[in-house]
Amino acid sequence: MNFIKRAGLYCFRQRFKTLILFLVLTIISTFILTGIAIRDASVGATADVQTAIGGKLLLELDTEGHMSSGQNSWGTVQSYNGDLITNEIVDAISKVDGVVDYNSEDKASFYGAAIDFKYLPASFNLSYTSYGEASSYTATLSSEKCTEFQNGKYQLVSGRHMTPKDKNVVLISKELADYNNLSVGDKINMYCMDSDSKVKFEIVGIYDGTEGTSGNALTVDEIPANCGYVDYAMMFETFGKDYLNGYQQLTIYVEDPVSIQNVYDKVKALPELKGKTLKLSIDTDDYDVVATPLDSLQSLVNTLIIIISFVSTAILTLLLTIWIRGRKKEIGILLSTGKSKRNIIAQFFTETVMVAMVAFASSALLGKLIAGKASDFLLSRVTSGTANLNIQISAGYLLPVYMIGIVLIAVSVAVASWTVIRLKPRDILSKMS
Amino acid sequence: MCIMEVCNIKYSYDGRKPVLKKVSAKFELGKIYTILGPSGCGKTTLLSLLGALDSPTDGQILFRGEDIEKTGLAAHRKNNVAFIFQSYNLIDYMTPAENVALTSKLPPLPILERLGLTKEEARRNVLKLSGGQQQRVAIARALASDADVILADEPTGNLDEDTAAEITDILKECAHQMNKCVVIVTHSNDLAKQADVVLRLKKGELQTKVR
């Protein structure tokens, strides 16, 4: 009778021990399987995030060494004397392969007083223009890419976003629109104090998200609902070339984050940028916000897999040690019939592996049930709870579980057999009666 | 013919005074040997040396003229000798048939039936057999291994008189009909009377008495 048949008989006849071993191995492999599945899902999610967010390049003014001091009515002021990002540069960048969009966003760069509508009132009404108090507007090329819309604070509720082609258009809050009974397509007029001119705007979009954010505003421009978005084309016309001749910064959106370095190199090499006091950099902030928790989830899961492997090897070793010590008589009999020690250890190993084969397979079913819950729990530890993972346990995951499992079992059986097997056959026989 | 020979073996449990001082003996096929002697005189020790469960401190054991130390102790246990113990030593998660199959490729049922077990008994849990039946299974296992030498340590020690007599007959048959060399350690005079050669172990030395 060979050791495989002996192992089979043992597992079949010692059903209670087999059941306990089955449960222990199922639990261990479910943990490892779940760990691997969560880690893989988060690796996949990181890649998805990378594609979804896309890549961004940032073109900024290089202020270092390009500031000069001058005098005005307020005293000494520092001002930038380098190059600005001109429309010519923006045009050239927009034509680079791989660039899908671009935006410049300058908060509070336009102040307009309401001529034919009213701002939501603040505590003080200073009325410093002939049309009352002025509110501030964000000048932008592509309102969709502005911070508040990107982070979800504002949502467009009617109309459309403004694009670089627009001129004399405005996006206003729903609160302001409701207050004045305005809707998309209506025209409004503002007085701009800085240029001492009246400007006519068409409302192209109305957005939501400003409610309840006004607080105890002292001036109208402290109420977010009063502060809309205006286009840059209007800015250039209103202020004229002498006063405003370009953008302070430009965010460039790249289609495929994988090729971001490539696009960076192409933009950097544009003749329009040659010798200009501008800096170009790759912006990874948005990506980091999402990827960092996923990264820490991965290292948490990796650590857990290692700890679980160690702990389960220890538990398994302990269990097998107790059982094998109880089998001294059997070992003695087998030795006295001429079975080698290696043959006997092979039997113990086979017994455990046989049970493990079934246990690992059933852990795939169990893993399906608990992996989702486990990942939600772990994610809630490392993020504020916004991320979500698509956990799948496929047959492919069983392969690493089987490989890790069989190595762990081999270690456990070797350690557990050690104390008994290093005895002489005669010692075992004299101790077994 | 001489199948196994013990030449001047000495044995002591690490560092203590020797249990076996200078033991020599010859064993032949087709004969029953009994080893007699008071408790603690070293009978089991001698038997375990014959069965290569341990090695003598000094001297050598030859099987068919070859030193078993050189041909390998595990191989000697596997091919040349078979043990029968007082406490039967059957593996409890195996049936009698499976216990017999442990040492052989031969079908176990005919062997068990020849030793008086029914087919049903041969497939029962070994712990649900009587002592005599368990010892028959152990003898069947020894016979199935096809070893030339059967080493039995007080095989009737746990059995009543009638059963002991039956087992003794079986062992006698093993020697005289199946041409095995049967070495039995015993207290029982009845068993000793059946032996062809009686060996007496006293103060670490062996006296031989051929009948």
Ligand SMILES: Nc1ncnc2c1ncn2[C@@H]1O[C@H](COP(=O)(O)OP(=O)(O)O)[C@@H](O)[C@H]1O
């Ligand atoms: N494993 C052992 N370690 C130390 N001494 C032992 C061991 N086994 C037996 N002895 C001693 O060796 C002597 C012979 O033992 P044993 O061969 O079992 O005697 P017997 O079988 O004749 O009763 C006894 O004095 C016993 O105490």
Ligand SMILES: [Mg+2]
């Ligand atoms: Mg004894």
